[in-house]
Amino acid sequence: xxYLNIFTHIILIMTLGWYLITNLQWYNYKxxxxxxxxxxxxxxxLYFITPIVMYYLLEPLYFNVYFYVLYLSSFxxxxxxxxxxxxxxxxxxxxxxxxxxxxxxxxVLCLFGNCNEIAVFIPLIAAYAVSTLLExxxxxxxxxxxxxxxxxxxxxxxxxxxxSYGKTSIKNYLHQVLKRKYITYKTPRSVNTIAGIVLDVNKxxxxxxxxxxxxxGARVKGDIAEITHFLExxxxxxxxxxxxxxxxxxxxxxxxxxxxxxxxxxxxxxxxVHDTVPVLKYDKITKFPNNLNxxxxxxxxxxxxxxxxxxxxxxxxxxxxxxxxxxxTAVILMSLELGMSIDEIKIALDEIDAVPHRLQxxxxxxxxxxDDSFNGNLEGMLEAVKISTTHxxxxxxxxxxxxxxxxxxxxxxxxxxxEVFDFVIxxxxxxxxxxxxxxxxxxxxxxxxxxxxxxxLAEKTRAGDLILFANDAPNFI
Numbered sequence: 001x002x003y004l005n006i007f008t009h010i011i012l013i014m015t016l017g018w019y020l021i022t023n024l025q026w027y028n029y030k031x032x033x034x035x036x037x038x039x040x041x042x043x044x045x046l047y048f049i050t051p052i053v054m055y056y057l058l059e060p061l062y063f064n065v066y067f068y069v070l071y072l073s074s075f076x077x078x079x080x081x082x083x084x085x086x087x088x089x090x091x092x093x094x095x096x097x098x099x100x101x102x103x104x105x106x107x108v109l110c111l112f113g114n115c116n117e118i119a120v121f122i123p124l125i126a127a128y129a130v131s132t133l134l135e136x137x138x139x140x141x142x143x144x145x146x147x148x149x150x151x152x153x154x155x156x157x158x159x160x161x162x163x164s165y166g167k168t169s170i171k172n173y174l175h176q177v178l179k180r181k182y183i184t185y186k187t188p189r190s191v192n193t194i195a196g197i198v199l200d201v202n203k204x205x206x207x208x209x210x211x212x213x214x215x216x217g218a219r220v221k222g223d224i225a226e227i228t229h230f231l232e233x234x235x236x237x238x239x240x241x242x243x244x245x246x247x248x249x250x251x252x253x254x255x256x257x258x259x260x261x262x263x264x265x266x267x268x269x270x271x272x273v274h275d276t277v278p279v280l281k282y283d284k285i286t287k288f289p290n291n292l293n294x295x296x297x298x299x300x301x302x303x304x305x306x307x308x309x310x311x312x313x314x315x316x317x318x319x320x321x322x323x324x325x326x327x328x329t330a331v332i333l334m335s336l337e338l339g340m341s342i343d344e345i346k347i348a349l350d351e352i353d354a355v356p357h358r359l360q361x362x363x364x365x366x367x368x369x370x371d372d373s374f375n376g377n378l379e380g381m382l383e384a385v386k387i388s389t390t391h392x393x394x395x396x397x398x399x400x401x402x403x404x405x406x407x408x409x410x411x412x413x414x415x416x417x418x419e420v421f422d423f424v425i426x427x428x429x430x431x432x433x434x435x436x437x438x439x440x441x442x443x444x445x446x447x448x449x450x451x452x453x454x455x456x457l458a459e460k461t462r463a464g465d466l467i468l469f470a471n472d473a474p475n476f477i
Contacts (some may be wrong), residue, residue: 005060006107008067010100013053015075017099019047020124022079022086026474028193028219029091029135031128039430047075052120084474085449089473099127126272130414138278139195146201147230156209158231159334160238162216162224162262163239163274164255166327167192170239173213173324173331177348181340182210190374192217194226211338218258225261235337236262236271237330238322242377243406272333274326289329297322298390299361299368306332313342317349320359320370321383357472359384366463372424373472377403378409381470385416391466396423398453399470401431414438421468427453428473450475 014398020034027033027167036045051071055063079085086092103123110119152154159174161167168190175186187200192215205212216227238259242252249255256277263279264269271285279285291307301318304325328349335345354360357374368391372384381402388395401410410431417424418439426435426446436444447456461467 004064006110008060008064009107009119010103011072012055012067013120014096014100015072015101016048016051016124017096017127018079018086019075020128021092021095023087024086025089025092030219031326043078047078055120069107081449081451083473090151091131094134095127095131097125098130099327102126102130117339135466139198141219142202143194143198143230146198149201149205150231153207153209157211157235157338158233158249159211159237160216160228160231160233160237160262160265161213161237162259163237164219164242164259165375165380166239166323167215167217168374169324169358170327170330171213172236173328173352174237174334175213176352177331177335177340177345178211178213178338180348181344182338183208184211184393185209185344186213187215190217191215194223194230197227197230198396216262218261221254221258222261224258225264228262231265232267232391233262233265234267234269235334236265236268237334238262238271238273238275239327239330240274240379241276242379243409270337272330274330286333288333289326292325292329294325297325297387299370299387302328304328308332308336308342315344315346315349317352317404319352319354320361320387321380322386323380323383324359357412359387367461368466370466372467375468376403376405376473378405381413382416384468384470385413385420388466388468389420393464394423394462394468395421395466395468396425396457396461397421397468397470398425398427398457399435399468400426400428400473402436402471403430403473407434411438412432425456426451427434430473 023034023035023038024031029039051067054066054071058066066223104293106119106123161171163170163175171186175184178184183206185206187197188204191197191200197214214231214233216224218224218377232430241256241259243255249258260277260279263273263285268284272288273279273285275290283437289306293305294302295305296303297320299320301316302325303314303316305312305314306329307313315328315332317324332345335343357371359375360371362369370384370388372381375381375384385397388397399417402413411434414435415438422443424435424439424444426432426444427450436446445460447453448461457467
């Protein structure tokens, strides 16, 4: 029986550790965010607090029954239903290995005495503390290595991009244009933290790159300053700035000043800054898009004019969303600055590809699918709704509403959706109440389990429909 209890204790600790590191990975390894900002606090009670309480309250025999029959089975089921499972990175493997070693060590010690009072907390606390210390040491070493690598690439030009929304799109569009003339590399996917950029420089940045395009994101003041100090970009773009991630920054002023940290680069040659940023005029800074005129935007793309050197230049891009003309204006200006001609840019834009999951148009089974699942700001989501009005057939939207936004923003979005769409599928509990209060209840469906999405869409949609995926919150939100 004693060996069964030891085995149960090890499995319990490893399960709690798995839950902890999963949540830490979701929230960028910030423990305070896991504790204070988690969108489903009841998960902490069910899968972390309750088993610990039961471990101390129940006799070993009864705890074993509870643990294997109730808890472990429900935990495995919970884990399988996640749409963002734990990624077994090197950091995660180090944490789990440390936790297992510490747990084994304590169990050996416990064979010689009663240490039930500390049996759960000590392994978790020790593994977290040691892991955090190790990661800081590794991060410092990796950062120094990456900085040295950048300094050895003497001819490398670095373009850093930040914005409240649109920075990933600007990065991808700029890369598509510049790669026609230069050896260009961009940070992958939505990598935009100092840790991600350092890893990218060390691991994937080709040595023969002419232009490195890096995306800079932030959750607190100083995040972009740290990236700027590391990269020291010669060229900067600050896109649209608004009340995105307001729960972290508290005020719009804090957001603006954090984005402006990008302009502190000691090597800055030129910066293009959106009009939403109240930066003073400098020779090195050009504001945009005050010379932009959008002539048409529909499901076939956007047409717009930009005044360049006192001449009206006409552009077309087969991507959706009139706001993308603003992003492309920044791309045009930066490409000109880096040596491309107007004609080269026009040809590149005319053949540009949409960024996956950002107003990406897909035709399948006679249905028009607009995948805007990576767009989570009000302006962009309203633009997606507006574009949908150009479709003559039936319109369906799949959305969780806005995340990390105010209730007023979700009300505005819900009212716009109610006017345009014939059927609304609400995913996630976060905004279900506010959306249903402002959308005709007869045309809404609340999808509790996102794994049923494919079945529901097959049942509720037909050829000729337009289906808009507006934002996509993982089910831990």
